[in-house]
Amino acid sequence: MAGRRVIGVDFGTSTSLVAEQVGRTSVEITPLGRRGTPWFPSVAGFRDGSLLVGEEAELLPVGQVIRSAKRAITENSETLRAGDVELDANTVIVALLGEIARRAKTAGLSLSDAHELRLGCPAMWTGDQRKRLLTLAAEADVPVSAASLVDEPIAAGVAWAAHRFSRSGPRPEGKLLVFDMGGGTLDIAVLNIAGKDHPEITVLSALGINLAGDTLDGAIARQFTDELGGLLDGFTDRGNVQARLLSVARQAKEALSTRDSFPVVFRALGDLPSIRYLREQLVEAFTPQMNEAVEYVQAALRTAKLTEMVPRQGGSGGYTMHSPDVLRSKGGSDLTSEIGYVLFAGGMSRIPHVGERIGALFPHAEIAHEVGVGPEQAIVAGLANTAEYERLNLHRPSADFILEWDGGEQLLYRAHTPLYEGWELSSKASVYYERRGRDFTCPRQGMGRLRVRSLYGETIKIKMTDTGRTVDTLPFQLGDDMCFRMHPNGLISLTNASGYRQSFRVDRWPVMRGGDFATLELRRLTAPPPPSREDDWGYGQKDWAPPKR
Structure with a gap:
């Protein structure tokens, strides 16, 4: 890993930062400001028919200034206003990203020179919102790939873990809550930290709200x-x-x-x-907002519990999931007692009331406000980390699940899509992502296959851990009563047209990058399906071929 160069770009709602790390050296923040400061103001403006960005835009009359342009992606907005002028939001965002790239290059750091370039985004963003940012970044000559788009609170947690593991003394072990309140969104992540020489990081939950x-x-x-x-x-x-x-x-x-x-x-x-x-x-103005923030912290803790497997009651053996009904009844120390560390990130975390309200929830946790850099720089420091993403496991798939058949295909799950909506956790007895029956657009007879595909478009190999066999696809009999379901704890079930259900479990969703990282490990929980028709569509077949005509 020595000599590996990673550049991180934190395109923030209020300000933006760029940093790099080479090998195991310290993270270096690139000066983007006009006076040599690290920060580039994420501000645009419109004057005399021209679009201005950065400090030049800040000097305009207030009515001609566009702030928080990044929120256009969060709010799925196509336009932004500068006074009486309506501008294309994508054009504004491209101008901001392009200026970030130009200033970094002027400071001696070309974004195209990195072994890997990472870009942050809010945890709440959907696959479509992430794709929009990637498209705009490409237009701005910011050469980032889909596999290098990282949730901002996760990046901050990576920076904290790397910083702590680089110090002498006992290694941190246990659960870390990241509270990242910036200009546009509040993002919260719950991470599990383990490891000896290097941190092993598992994301248990990451969610956000347009409230910052x-x-x-x-x-x-x-x-x-x-x-x-x-x-x-x-x-x-x-x-x-x-x-x-x-x-x-x-x-x-x-x-x-x-x-x-x-x-x-x-x-x-x-x-x-x-x-x-x-x-x-x-504090009076802030209190209603912080009340909601506390609720979202509790929601993140409940969501993290959904990733766990718990022993079945009654001595019947085996494991099951936490019920949302049970989790809804938990509060206070029932949820917070397992958190050993709390990290505050984002500019808003400097407001004393934030630390007072959130810190009070975790009286026994170790509280951190910096990761070798200040809280405003925690995200970019994590984005530039050269090593820890190789040992990072996510809480939901970062790859697409595709149903294919002879002559067509259907996207069943888009990468990074939440496995359930927030309201479901507060009202349903169980939560999961599902496609069933009429959701399928495939033919109602014949055989298909389920393929896992990276955001690059390449097939991700599936390794069956119970046999060691590696397959490209899983067989799927087409019909009227098919079902594809994914649970927050990594349980996947496929029910084919004959009613046969295959069950698998992913212990954690790895970061899908391609190459050596493009392997998804599944543990089978049911017996292999019987052969179908005269072809062996049973478990273990590597490549799919269409049925004989």
């Missing part, structure tokens, strides 16, 4: 509006007033990370009186 810095800015701006009352009635351009209130709200929020009060001056809004804004007022 921008949300707090809006709450503070509403406080300003209430305090100013009728003094704002004389302004006809309400959009410009709101933009200026949000700008001042951001200043107050950042200042109160280290101070108890902040003098708010509305310079661009005429003769409005100044306001002394107190930290207590910030």
